[in-house]
Amino acid sequence: MGPGEVAAILFGTFAVLVFLRVPVAFALGLAVVPVFFIDERLTPVLLMREMFKSYNAFILLAVPFFLLAANLMNSSGITDRLIRLARAMVGHLPGGLGHVNVVVSMLFAGISGSSTADAAGIGSLLIPQMEKEGYDKSFAVAITASSSVMGVIIPPSILMVVWGGLMSVSIGGLFLAGVLPGIMIAGSQMLTVYIYAKRRGYPVHDRSSLIELAKAAAGASLALMTPLIIVGGIVGGFFTPTEASVVAVVYSLILGLFVYRSIALTKLPGILYDSARFASITLFCIGTASAFGWCLAYFKIPAALVDQIAAMGLGVIGTGIMVALAFLLIGMFIDAIPAIIILGTVLLPVTEHVGMHPIHFAIIGVISLSFGLVTPPYGLCLLIAASIGRIRVVDALRDVGVILLPMVGILLLIILLPELILALPRWIMPTFVP
Numbered sequence: 001m002g003p004g005e006v007a008a009i010l011f012g013t014f015a016v017l018v019f020l021r022v023p024v025a026f027a028l029g030l031a032v033v034p035v036f037f038i039d040e041r042l043t044p045v046l047l048m049r050e051m052f053k054s055y056n057a058f059i060l061l062a063v064p065f066f067l068l069a070a071n072l073m074n075s076s077g078i079t080d081r082l083i084r085l086a087r088a089m090v091g092h093l094p095g096g097l098g099h100v101n102v103v104v105s106m107l108f109a110g111i112s113g114s115s116t117a118d119a120a121g122i123g124s125l126l127i128p129q130m131e132k133e134g135y136d137k138s139f140a141v142a143i144t145a146s147s148s149v150m151g152v153i154i155p156p157s158i159l160m161v162v163w164g165g166l167m168s169v170s171i172g173g174l175f176l177a178g179v180l181p182g183i184m185i186a187g188s189q190m191l192t193v194y195i196y197a198k199r200r201g202y203p204v205h206d207r208s209s210l211i212e213l214a215k216a217a218a219g220a221s222l223a224l225m226t227p228l229i230i231v232g233g234i235v236g237g238f239f240t241p242t243e244a245s246v247v248a249v250v251y252s253l254i255l256g257l258f259v260y261r262s263i264a265l266t267k268l269p270g271i272l273y274d275s276a277r278f279a280s281i282t283l284f285c286i287g288t289a290s291a292f293g294w295c296l297a298y299f300k301i302p303a304a305l306v307d308q309i310a311a312m313g314l315g316v317i318g319t320g321i322m323v324a325l326a327f328l329l330i331g332m333f334i335d336a337i338p339a340i341i342i343l344g345t346v347l348l349p350v351t352e353h354v355g356m357h358p359i360h361f362a363i364i365g366v367i368s369l370s371f372g373l374v375t376p377p378y379g380l381c382l383l384i385a386a387s388i389g390r391i392r393v394v395d396a397l398r399d400v401g402v403i404l405l406p407m408v409g410i411l412l413l414i415i416l417l418p419e420l421i422l423a424l425p426r427w428i429m430p431t432f433v434p
Helices: 003-019 024-037 044-055 058-075 078-090 096-112 115-132 137-152 158-167 171-177 179-200 210-235 241-259 265-298 301-312 316-331 336-354 358-371 380-389 393-416 418-428
Strands: none
Touching: 003 024, 003 265, 003 301, 024 044, 024 265, 024 336, 044 265, 058 078, 058 096, 058 115, 058 158, 058 210, 058 241, 058 265, 078 096, 078 115, 078 210, 096 115, 096 137, 096 179, 096 210, 115 137, 115 380, 137 158, 137 179, 137 358, 137 380, 137 393, 158 171, 158 241, 158 336, 158 358, 171 179, 171 210, 171 358, 171 418, 179 358, 179 393, 179 418, 210 241, 265 301, 265 336, 301 316, 301 336, 316 336, 316 358, 316 393, 336 358, 358 393, 358 418, 380 393, 393 418
């Protein structure tokens, strides 16, 4: 059988299993099984071997540690301190709490690296407050879910750690390349909030004094040191991304236990359990997705795809748009990490063929996949925010669509102007980012 027929079996079986509500992690592994009967050299033992081989990667230890750091930060009350700082900075703008929602998500993203932790931690505090102040519940849910996507774009990002480890791309370079897109997305969301506030008459708070701003900044200063320690340590070569994740955990633990004294020792087992549970789900997805990806490579499906796209004569921009559409589509149905393993490894040779910079490819992929966190049927962050706001997901979709429109414009700008995101990595890390 040729690559096309094998690809049809793999993706067709996977689509049927997902439609039947089989969990994605299991669907990826089960989709490989029918293909094993095509070639005599393939046995089910290979499935297990490829899964275990994928786990034997030092870089993947960063995933559970970053998740643990995010949970510790949430439990230590750091989110409250960030909200106070954001309120002092932008609370006086029209639609003040909406702007606070965006800014605090941007600040928290620099600490956690997880969008789901962002949506859960910030949403539980701000959605009820916005509702009390007269904001439409659908808008409160939509802006909370949409702003939380910055958790995987602004460094440190778990998706960037996984991407860099799988595709041998400088993780420090990826972190630096994510700074400007994250700020631009935050700016587009604040502009949307401003327009909503003017049209719907959302409340405006009094401007904070310089003393109040200074006090809020002082209260959040230790928390805001986290991204500087992590990103600065990686970029400066002081420690690897995995070691950085451990440093983040230790630092979060010290803040929660000894500085803020907001985490009781009795809470630690629960925090560790929740972190381990989420990490195990993510890592199991990585294993089955790696087996799926190995099967694609074995039947030379990526090579066949390169030949097909080469015949189309697409350049860097055309390929970038195609990559974005592919990730936007797959992100609607499965989690971002298995999507990176399956689609990212398939499209990597295509982008190399047209001369796209690997960091440019990665940023397009990560931003496109972040949209999947708020677009059904997957839309995990939207599901979390809707459950906190106690509304149906469908009731928030219109506002989500409005907020996503300028974000799509940012994505298109990044595709058209790769030098925009490569400038910072090339300036700070010229040796590692040519």
